[in-house]
Amino acid sequence: MAVRLLIVVLLISLVSLTHASDPAPLQDFCVAVKDDEAKVFVNGKICKDPNMVSADDFFFPGLNMPGNTSNPLGSKVTPVNVNQLPGLNTLGISLVRIDYAPYGLNPPHTHPRGTEVIVVVEGTLYVGFVTSNPADPNMKNKLFTKTLHPGDVFVFPEGLIHFQFNVGKTNAIVFAGLSSQNPGVITIANAVFGSDPPINLDVLTKAFQVDANVIKYLQGQFWWNID
Incomplete structure (x- = not known):
């Protein structure tokens, strides 16, 4: 029984690993259709008609320009x-x-x-x-x-x-x-103190072991996204 249980655990672990990153491609390419043009929702993007694909679908200009x-x-x-x-x-x-x-x-x-x-x-x-x-x-x-x-x-x-x-x-x-x-990307301060709606005050005061006024102050800040 113990051996069978170990085998099951190992199999589950292997299956989990195979799904731990982006799936391997099953064709040469699958150019994404814009979300607002998609007719179905999938874990990722649906593919553009290969006959409609162009070189521009694989091109992005401008990384030589500095960000603000x-x-x-x-x-x-x-x-x-x-x-x-x-x-x-x-x-x-x-x-x-x-x-x-x-x-x-x-x-x-x-x-x-x-x-x-x-x-x-x-x-x-x-x-x-x-x-x-x-x-x-x-x-x-x-x-x-x-x-x-x-x-x-x-x-x-x-x-x-x-x-x-x-x-x-x-x-x-x-x-x-x-x-x-x-x-x-999950920016820690933004997610914890700038969520909408805000995380319950009791949760954060207990989690950070600080006075409620500190949490209120932090939740009142403007949390800047850099991307």
Whole structure:
């Protein structure tokens, strides 16, 4: 009985792994149809008629242009995922350009559906990610950090909270690849304190162990989205 149970658990684990990332393509390409033109809803995008596909469906211009960092965070993400480049549909990849003003921040966030790898083009960045709940309940979540310079590469594992901070006195630029056509982004402060409707006050005061007035103050702020 124990052996059968172990086999079932292993099989479930293997099945789970096969569905843990974007599905493998079953044809040469599947150019996405715009959501407002779709007649059905699927987990992803439905395909454009292959006879109507053109080179423009695989083309996106303009990543040579800097993003506008004139915002409270001093950073700007320019995404190129399946919503901007329909030819990425089913291919399991996307990319972004991120611009940082001096001391600009890409705040703690996660990508629920993709691992991210960045390469620094200009500037000096302090970057890091935090591990998920440790196996030992007496241990804290571990922080991995590094200071990066032009040409340096760093990877943020899928789903983990991570950030980038420009510690230099000049602008910084990175390009990043992500292992999903639509990796998603959850900015922690925005999601927790800026949700609509707001999360119940009792939940947040207990979770953060602070006075209700602190939570009310945070919920009253304008939480800026950089992408």
